[in-house]
Amino acid sequence: MSQRTASYSGRLWLALRLPDLPANALAIDLYHDAPLVIIEQRYVVWANTIAVAKGVMRGMDASTAQLLSGCVHQERQLSFEQSLLAELSAQLYAFTPYIETYTSKQVPQSGLLLEISSCLMLFGGARAFVEKIVQFFAAKNVTLAIGLAHSAQAAWLLSFVHYDIHGAESKPVFVERLQQLPIQLLHDYPAQVDALEKTGFVTFGDIARQIAAQSISSIKKRFGHEFAQTLCDIFGIDQDFQQSSLFEKPVVMYKPQEFFSEEIQFEYPINQVDQLQAPVENLLQQLADFLRKRQWETHQIEWTLADIYHSKEVMSVYADTAQSHWQLFFDLTLIQLENRDLPFEVDTLALSCRNAQPIQTQSQLLAFDSRRKHNGQAFTTTAAKLKARMGDTCIYKLSYRDSYIPEDSNQRIALNQSSNQQLPDRHLAALRPSWLFKSPIEIEVRQRGLYWRGYLTLLAGPERLQGNWWKAPSARDYFLAQRNDYVRLWVFRDLHKKQWYVQGIYG
Numbered sequence: 001m002s003q004r005t006a007s008y009s010g011r012l013w014l015a016l017r018l019p020d021l022p023a024n025a026l027a028i029d030l031y032h033d034a035p036l037v038i039i040e041q042r043y044v045v046w047a048n049t050i051a052v053a054k055g056v057m058r059g060m061d062a063s064t065a066q067l068l069s070g071c072v073h074q075e076r077q078l079s080f081e082q083s084l085l086a087e088l089s090a091q092l093y094a095f096t097p098y099i100e101t102y103t104s105k106q107v108p109q110s111g112l113l114l115e116i117s118s119c120l121m122l123f124g125g126a127r128a129f130v131e132k133i134v135q136f137f138a139a140k141n142v143t144l145a146i147g148l149a150h151s152a153q154a155a156w157l158l159s160f161v162h163y164d165i166h167g168a169e170s171k172p173v174f175v176e177r178l179q180q181l182p183i184q185l186l187h188d189y190p191a192q193v194d195a196l197e198k199t200g201f202v203t204f205g206d207i208a209r210q211i212a213a214q215s216i217s218s219i220k221k222r223f224g225h226e227f228a229q230t231l232c233d234i235f236g237i238d239q240d241f242q243q244s245s246l247f248e249k250p251v252v253m254y255k256p257q258e259f260f261s262e263e264i265q266f267e268y269p270i271n272q273v274d275q276l277q278a279p280v281e282n283l284l285q286q287l288a289d290f291l292r293k294r295q296w297e298t299h300q301i302e303w304t305l306a307d308i309y310h311s312k313e314v315m316s317v318y319a320d321t322a323q324s325h326w327q328l329f330f331d332l333t334l335i336q337l338e339n340r341d342l343p344f345e346v347d348t349l350a351l352s353c354r355n356a357q358p359i360q361t362q363s364q365l366l367a368f369d370s371r372r373k374h375n376g377q378a379f380t381t382t383a384a385k386l387k388a389r390m391g392d393t394c395i396y397k398l399s400y401r402d403s404y405i406p407e408d409s410n411q412r413i414a415l416n417q418s419s420n421q422q423l424p425d426r427h428l429a430a431l432r433p434s435w436l437f438k439s440p441i442e443i444e445v446r447q448r449g450l451y452w453r454g455y456l457t458l459l460a461g462p463e464r465l466q467g468n469w470w471k472a473p474s475a476r477d478y479f480l481a482q483r484n485d486y487v488r489l490w491v492f493r494d495l496h497k498k499q500w501y502v503q504g505i506y507g
Contacts, residue, residue, distance in 0.1 A: 010117070010150055010171065011115055011117050011150065011151070011251070012115070012116050012117040012120070012126065012148065012149075012150065013113060013114065013115055013116070013148070013149055013150070013151060013152045013154070013155040014113075014114045014115075014116050014129075014130065014133070014146065014147070014148055014155060015102075015111060015112075015113055015114075015146065015147035015148075015149075015152070015155035015156040015158070015159040016111050016112045016113075016114065016133065016137070016144060016145075016146060016159075017109065017110075017111040017144070017145040017146075017147065017156065017159040017160075018085075018110060018111045018112075018142060018143060018144065018145075019109070019143055019145055020046065020142075020143040021081050021084065021085075021108070021110050021111075021142075022038045022045055022046040022076050022077075022081060022108055023036075023038060023046055023048070024084060024141070024142045024143065025077060025080035025081040025083070025084045026038070026074060026077060026080060028048075028074070030048060030143065032048060032050075033050070034050065034071075034072065035047070035048065035050045035051035035054055035056065035069040035070060035071035035072070036048045036050075036051060036071060036072055036073070036074075037051050037056060037062070037065050037069075037071045037072075037073045037074075038073065038074050038075070038076050039062045039065075039073050039074070039075060039076065040075070040076040040108075042061060042062045042063075043059055043060065043061060043062065044056060044057070044058055044059065044060045044061075044062060044065050044073075045058060045076055045108040046058070046076075046108060047065070047071070050069075051065065051069045051071045054068055054069035054071075055068045055069065056068055056069050056071065058107070058108070076108075081110060084142075085101050085110060085111075085112065086257070088112060088140070088142070089101065089112060089254060090256055090257065091136075092112065092114065092133075092136075093254055093256050095114070095116075095119060095123075095129070095132070095133065095136075096114050096115065096116050096118075096119045097253050097254055098114060098115035098116075098118075098251045098252070098253060098254065099112055099113070099114055099254035100112070100113040100114075100152065100252055100254075101113075102152075102156060104187050104188055105188050106187045106188050106190060107187045109187065111145075111156070111159070113152045113155065113156065115152075115251045116129055125167040126148065126165060126166075126167040126169075127165055127166060127167040128167075130146060130148070130165050133146070134146070145159045145160070146159055146165070147159030147160070147161075148163075148165050148169065148174075149174040149177075149178070150171040150174050150175075150236050151233055151234060151235075151236050152233070153230060153233040153234045154174055154175075154178055154233075154234050154235075154236070157178060157181055157185050157204075157234065158174070158177055158178065158181075160181070160185055161177070161180075161181065163177060171236065175208075175235060175236075178204050178208075178234065178235070179203060179204050179205030179208055180203060180204075180205065181203060181204050182202065182203055182204075183196055183197070183201055183202065183203065183204060183206075183207065186230070188230075189223075189227055189230070192223045192224075192227050195222075195223070204234070207219075207231060208235065211231070211235070211237075216228055216231065216232060216237070219231065258294070258356075259352065259353060259354040259356070260286075260287050260290045260291075260351070260352060260353040260354075260356070261350070261351070261352040261353075262283055262286055262287075262350070262351055263283075263304075263348055263349060263350035263351070264279045264282065264283065264348070264349050264350075265347065265348045266279075266346065266347060266348070266349070269307065269308070269345035269346060269347050270342070270345065270346045270347075271342060271345045271346070272342070273337045273338065273341075273342060276337060276346070276349065277334065279349050280303075280330060280333055280334070280337075280349070281326070281330055283349070283351040284301075284326035284329055284330050284333075284351065285326050286351075287301065287326060287329075287351060287353055288324065288325055288326040290353075291324045291353075291356060292324060294356070295324075295358060295359050296324065296356040296357060296358060296359060297322035297323055297324040297356065297357060297358075297359045297360075298322055298323065298324075298353050298355055298356040298357065299318060299319055299320075299321075299322050299323075299355065300316060300317065300318050300319075300353070300355050301316070301317050301329055301333075301351060301352070301353050302314060302315070302316050302317075302351070302352045302353070302354075303315040303316075303317065303333065303349065303350070303351055304348075304349075304350040304351075304352070305342070305343070305344075305346050305348075305349060306346070306347060306348040306349075306350070307344040307345055307346060307347045307348075308345075308347045309344075311343070311344055313343050313344075315333075315336055315337075317329055317332045317333050317336060318332075319332065322357065322359075322360070324359060397412070397413050397419050398410050398411070398412065398413075398419065399411055399412075399413045399419035399420045399421075400419075400420045400421060400422065400423060401420075405465070405474055406436060406465070406503055406504075407436070407437070407438065407439055407440065407503075410436070430463060431460070431463075431480055431490075431506075432490070432504075433489075433490040433503070433504030433505055433506045433507075434504075434505070434506060434507035435504050435505045435506075435507070436490075436503065436504040437502070437503060437504055440492070440501035440502065440503050441501060441502050442499065442500070442501055443456070443491060443499075443500040443501055443502055445500060450481070450491070450500055452483070452489070452491075452502050453483065454483040454484045454485055454487075455483070455484050456481040456482065456483055456484075456489065456491065457481060457482050457483075457484075458479045458480070458481050458491075459479070459480045459481060459482055459488075460479065460480040461477065461478055461479030461480060462477035462478060462479055462493075463477070463478045463479075464476070464477050464478075465478060465492075473496070474494075474496070475494075475495040475496060476492040476493065476494055476495065477492060477493045477495065478490060478491070478492040478503070479491050479492065479493075480506075481502075487505065487506075488505070488506040489502050489503075489504070489505055489506070490502070490503045490504040490505070490506065491503065
């Protein structure tokens with residue numbers, strides 16, 4: 001450790017590149033005895049060693065890979081990869097607080113970048129630190145490639161070649177290793193690499209000599225500021241002064257994702273729902289305190305019931321509007337518990353909340369009468385209870401949708417969505433019923449006239465509505481009609497089908 005400190009006292013970055021991340025995220029056996037590939041948009045992004053031995057390459061069309069190797073393929077799941085990276089970051093927080101995620105824009109290469117200079121004394125030096133990291137990933141069955149350097153970009157590039165880590169490396173050593181690398185490793189800059197190759201550049205050493213002979217400004221002028229800044233980050237130089245950076249950018253500190261998870265273990269097994277009310281309230285009050293201190297709110301909580309034999313039942317509770325208080329979740333939880341029998345004698349009750357978010361700032365009306373706010377909260381509570389009892393699809397709002405066809409001019413939306421109530425002038429100026437049927441109902445044509453639960457008399461009309469010419473052309477003549485019991489109806493004659501229908505009822 002003392003040898004390293006004497007020779008090099010700057011930042012030290014460890015790149016953890018995960019070359020098999022697409023497969024690791026899908027829990028694929030890397031040593032499967034048959035050819036396997038992972039594809040994205042019909043192109044190969046990963047192949048196992050057997051498929052590679054049969055000629056499959058990254059970027060190859062999936063059909064060609066199938067013909068070459070007879071491989072089995074799976075679709076890439078980027079969300080699984082991001083979840084795995086997030087999980088690994090949270091666990092590596094035990095090693096260092098400085099963790100960044102790196103994902104290439106051009107190739108399926110992702111990993112983590114760790115700044116470790118402040119943690120080496122704790123682990124006994126760089127060599128011992130790296131050994132612990134290797135053991136950690138081996139236990140996870142995640143393939144790992146390591147690079148160590150003076151900057152994050154340099155460490156990532158050096159992860160593509162293997163060097164033994166002794167713990168006494170210095171910046172000149174890292175730069176010397178970088179100069180031997182091919183420029184094709186700059187995966188995120190294919191156009192710039194192609195232009196450099198045509199000019200005769202082969203390795204990073206050629207780029208370093210160009211910078212030393214002229215300046216970084218010549219590269220910046222030809223290839224752009226972003227590419228020039230990447231080269232400066234790799235070599236650890238200042239773009240403006242072409243020397244070692246005097247001021248290093250602050251390192252981003254990793255912030256672990258916070259979540260709430262608490263449980264109550266009972267002194268004796270519980271076999272009645274009523275006995276759960278007090279512990280449910282207690283845990284929800286703890287959750288409310290957790291959310292209030294962080295100015296968070298949540299739409300969802302999750303209960304876990306367990307017995308002494310490790311049997312478990314999970315129950316999720318949702319609210320349309322995010323909550324930071326406990327009362328609504330308490331009512332919704334009891335409603336769900338009312339509708340079920342306990343599957344076993346409950347020994348442990350656990351509450352977790354993993355989807356909290358910052359409270360959304362909303363403009364509030366300046367009103368000294370608190371009843372308005374109370375009424376709004378009361379409606380939210382009532383709607384949530386109704387949904388819990390009757391189901392999500394039974395409670396909804398109506399919103400206007402622009403259409404000439406009346407039954408298509410509205411749509412059902414969730415209660416927490418904003419509805420469109422701005423009707424166009426053609427609707428405001430026309431007679432429209434207050435109750436519109438979901439779909440038109442056929443009217444009988446009898447000798448005495450039109451009949452729908454009574455004989456109809458046409459009072460006004462027609463108003464012709466036409467639409468859907470691109471799909472199923474519709475042409476209708478609408479009339480205001482009155483039934484013999486004085487109920488007024490909105491009826492129309494379909495000009496294509498030659499049939500009469502009732503569309504709605506006036507208030």
